[in-house]
Amino acid sequence: MSNQTPQIEPTTEALVKLFSYYRDAEMRGATLLIKMMQRDKDPETQVLFSRHIADETRHAWLWTKRIRQLGSFPVEVPDGYQRRLGKALGIPLSVVDLFALTVIVEERSVRRYNEHAASPYCDPETRLLLGELTKDEKWHISWMEEWLAKLALDRSIEDHARAQLARYRQVEGEIFEAFKDEERRWLGFSFSDGDASAALAAG
Numbered sequence: 001m002s003n004q005t006p007q008i009e010p011t012t013e014a015l016v017k018l019f020s021y022y023r024d025a026e027m028r029g030a031t032l033l034i035k036m037m038q039r040d041k042d043p044e045t046q047v048l049f050s051r052h053i054a055d056e057t058r059h060a061w062l063w064t065k066r067i068r069q070l071g072s073f074p075v076e077v078p079d080g081y082q083r084r085l086g087k088a089l090g091i092p093l094s095v096v097d098l099f100a101l102t103v104i105v106e107e108r109s110v111r112r113y114n115e116h117a118a119s120p121y122c123d124p125e126t127r128l129l130l131g132e133l134t135k136d137e138k139w140h141i142s143w144m145e146e147w148l149a150k151l152a153l154d155r156s157i158e159d160h161a162r163a164q165l166a167r168y169r170q171v172e173g174e175i176f177e178a179f180k181d182e183e184r185r186w187l188g189f190s191f192s193d194g195d196a197s198a199a200l201a202a203g
């Protein structure tokens with residue numbers, strides 16, 4: 001990571017908008033998990049889903065608290081991450097596809113939160129919060145990947161599961177790139193730009 005001091009600070013308004021996006025993604029993640037849990041009859045999975053849903057709603061609450069610490073309220077997010085994904089992919093119908101999509105979304109959240117925390121523009125309070133969230137997200141990926149592999153094996157559709165993961169990963173990647181462009185318009189940089197953002201600001 002660069003030691004350069006950032007030359008531009010994001011405005012509170014822009015941060016509130018970004019944190020509202022994070023909050024929306026966590027909340028919609030929880031909503032999807034609740035729907036998945038209602039379709040699954042396995043008792044062991046019920047326990048895993050319950051813990052996972054509790055984590056995601058807590059994450060949404062922690063972003064809400066962070067927004068309040070900034071003296072603001074969450075702003076409306078009409079075109080959030082999951083909505084964009086839904087528009088591009090449609091709503092997956094099978095449980096295996098839902099698991100595959102959730103794994104991709106969870107992978108993104110860990111990567112993005114890590115990038116945000118590593119950014120020279122990240123303030124200490126937000127960095128602390130991101131560290132807290134990332135701990136949970138790693139567990140989310142591991143149990144979901146394990147169950148996806150198990151479900152695909154039981155149904156002899158491992159190839160299908162692999163293909164769906166690849167397809168979702170590609171479409172999600174495009175959506176995230178578009179989001180980064182928008183973020184650059186709000187903030188003047190993206191928290192995912194890494195060192196490049198500091199060099200840009202310093203130059």
Ligand SMILES: [Fe+2]
Nearest residue numbers: 026055056059
């Ligand atoms: Fe989360």
Ligand SMILES: [Fe+2]
Nearest residue numbers: 106136137140
């Ligand atoms: Fe998660």
